[in-house]
Amino acid sequence: MEEHEKKDHEHPKNEQLENMNVLDSTQTVIKNALDKLGYPEEVFELMKEPMRLLTVRIPIRMDDGSTKVFTGYRAQHNDAVGPTKGGVRFHPDVTEQEVKALSIWMSLKAGIVDLPYGGGKGGIVCDPRKMSFHELERLSRGYVRAISQVVGPTKDIPAPDVFTNSQIMAWMLDEYSRIREFDSPGFITGKPIVLGGSHGRESATAKGVTICIREAAKKKGLNMKGARIAVQGFGNAGSFLAKFMHDAGAKVVGIADAHGALYDADGLDIDYLLDRRDSFGTVTNLFKDRLSNQELLEVDCDILVPAAIENQITEKNAENIKAEIVVEAANGPTTLKATKILADRGVLLVPDVLASSGGVTVSYFEWVQNNQGYYWTEEEVETKLEQVMVQAFENIYKLSHGRRIDMRLAAYMIGVRKMAEASRFRGWI
Numbered sequence: 001m002e003e004h005e006k007k008d009h010e011h012p013k014n015e016q017l018e019n020m021n022v023l024d025s026t027q028t029v030i031k032n033a034l035d036k037l038g039y040p041e042e043v044f045e046l047m048k049e050p051m052r053l054l055t056v057r058i059p060i061r062m063d064d065g066s067t068k069v070f071t072g073y074r075a076q077h078n079d080a081v082g083p084t085k086g087g088v089r090f091h092p093d094v095t096e097q098e099v100k101a102l103s104i105w106m107s108l109k110a111g112i113v114d115l116p117y118g119g120g121k122g123g124i125v126c127d128p129r130k131m132s133f134h135e136l137e138r139l140s141r142g143y144v145r146a147i148s149q150v151v152g153p154t155k156d157i158p159a160p161d162v163f164t165n166s167q168i169m170a171w172m173l174d175e176y177s178r179i180r181e182f183d184s185p186g187f188i189t190g191k192p193i194v195l196g197g198s199h200g201r202e203s204a205t206a207k208g209v210t211i212c213i214r215e216a217a218k219k220k221g222l223n224m225k226g227a228r229i230a231v232q233g234f235g236n237a238g239s240f241l242a243k244f245m246h247d248a249g250a251k252v253v254g255i256a257d258a259h260g261a262l263y264d265a266d267g268l269d270i271d272y273l274l275d276r277r278d279s280f281g282t283v284t285n286l287f288k289d290r291l292s293n294q295e296l297l298e299v300d301c302d303i304l305v306p307a308a309i310e311n312q313i314t315e316k317n318a319e320n321i322k323a324e325i326v327v328e329a330a331n332g333p334t335t336l337k338a339t340k341i342l343a344d345r346g347v348l349l350v351p352d353v354l355a356s357s358g359g360v361t362v363s364y365f366e367w368v369q370n371n372q373g374y375y376w377t378e379e380e381v382e383t384k385l386e387q388v389m390v391q392a393f394e395n396i397y398k399l400s401h402g403r404r405i406d407m408r409l410a411a412y413m414i415g416v417r418k419m420a421e422a423s424r425f426r427g428w429i
């Protein structure tokens with residue numbers, strides 16, 4: 001009895017903790033979206049998990065002569081529409097649940113920007129910041145050898161994500177082409193231009209986010225000139241975004257990386273910070289006067305852009321967010337409870353599956369160029385990206401207003417529809 005009472009006393013405390021499992025959260029919204037669209041339960045059964053998940057163990061010879069075995073994943077959510085597509089993440093916190101959720105988000109993005117793909121995603125549990133250039137090359141090649149049976153230009157097409165870049169894509173392409181014994185540029189996107197990469201891919205995610213910020217600001221009647229913006233994450237997505245905002249006349253008052261945050265109400269010197277940042281998007285460690293990552297989210301600003309990792313805006317800090325517009329450049333930065341708190345407070349939240357879809361859109365352009373063997377100018381890429389993003393934003397905003405639902409649910413409703421229809425035509429459901 002005493003034992004029981006003790007547990008009961010402890011339990012409510014745990015129950016109060018918000019569920020941070022990104023797979024659970026995305027499944028909840030998918031269920032809601034499918035219910036609103038009137039799809040039967042079996043569609044949810046099909047979509048709630050990836051159709052395929054490969055777990056691999058990759059032995060790598062380290063520079064000191066020892067062998068280390070890394071765990072990697074590749075999840076393929078749904079290939080009813082076409083081959084699966086999505087990035088590969090190198091990060092110590094990669095988990096099976098995270099990779100699964102990331103692959104589902106890729107399916108939704110493909111639906112939102114209307115690409116002929118399903119979603120896929122990969123990850124390796126590792127810390128590339130602590131590995132040498134040659135160890136990283138061996139790991140990248142080892143990963144491709146381990147997953148080569150399930151990927152390919154018409155099966156599943158990887159790309160960059162957190163702590164991976166065009167050099168890693170180049171090693172992966174080279175390894176795949178060696179295995180297949182022919183050059184296969186369409187196997188992977190986010191490549192260096194000289195290996196068949198597309199103009200505009202490196203900055204595409206940030207370009208797409210910039211377009212979403214501009215459209216959201218119009219809806220809120222906010223002038224971009226002088227608008228105050230804070231960006232959490234100073235890597236591929238966050239640093240290009242800070243630069244674009246700065247060049248557009250906005251005032252970037254705060255930036256953050258994994259080590260902390262910098263804040264200046266008069267605006268930071270973005271060009272200087274870009275010059276000093278390292279290849280992993282780290283710069284704040286060079287400064288003594290730092291805020292924490294969490295403090296950055298609550299600074300006085302008009303627009304907040306989480307552009308780093310998951311579960312940053314939660315029920316604990318959502319009430320304290322000062323921004324009137326939150327645009328999710330990162331995948332999964334806001335929990336479901338926080339989404340509701342922000343919506344109730346009238347904050348316009350542009351969800352990840354819309355805001356960050358510029359990256360995969362230009363990856364698609366890269367793949368099309370590889371398949372045609374005919375390459376486009378940067379202007380062509382940008383014009384096409386602009387059209388796609390504006391249309392996607394408008395579709396979701398209209399649905400959200402028309403149905404009086406938040407932008408995340410509206411985005412999921414649009415994101416799941418094509419995949420559900422394609423699965424139905426194929427006779428899967």
Ligand SMILES: NC(=O)C1=CN([C@@H]2O[C@H](COP(=O)(O)OP(=O)(O)OC[C@H]3O[C@@H](n4cnc5c(N)ncnc54)[C@H](O)[C@@H]3O)[C@@H](O)[C@H]2O)C=CC1
Nearest residue numbers: 162163205233234235236237257258281308330331356359
């Ligand atoms: N690179 C791309 O094309 C796309 C990226 N995304 C998403 O954008 C987000 C950022 O990705 P990238 O900029 O590509 O990665 P990146 O590797 O270029 O930069 C990551 C940034 O996040 C920071 N960071 C890492 N761990 C952190 C932690 N525990 N707390 C706070 N900050 C941390 C790093 O210091 C760095 O500034 C991710 O959620 C990614 O999935 C979404 C769509 C496409």
Ligand SMILES: O=C(O)CCC(=O)C(=O)O
Nearest residue numbers: 086087159161359360363
């Ligand atoms: O460019 C791509 O294919 C995938 C980008 C990605 O991983 C993402 O949008 O999260």
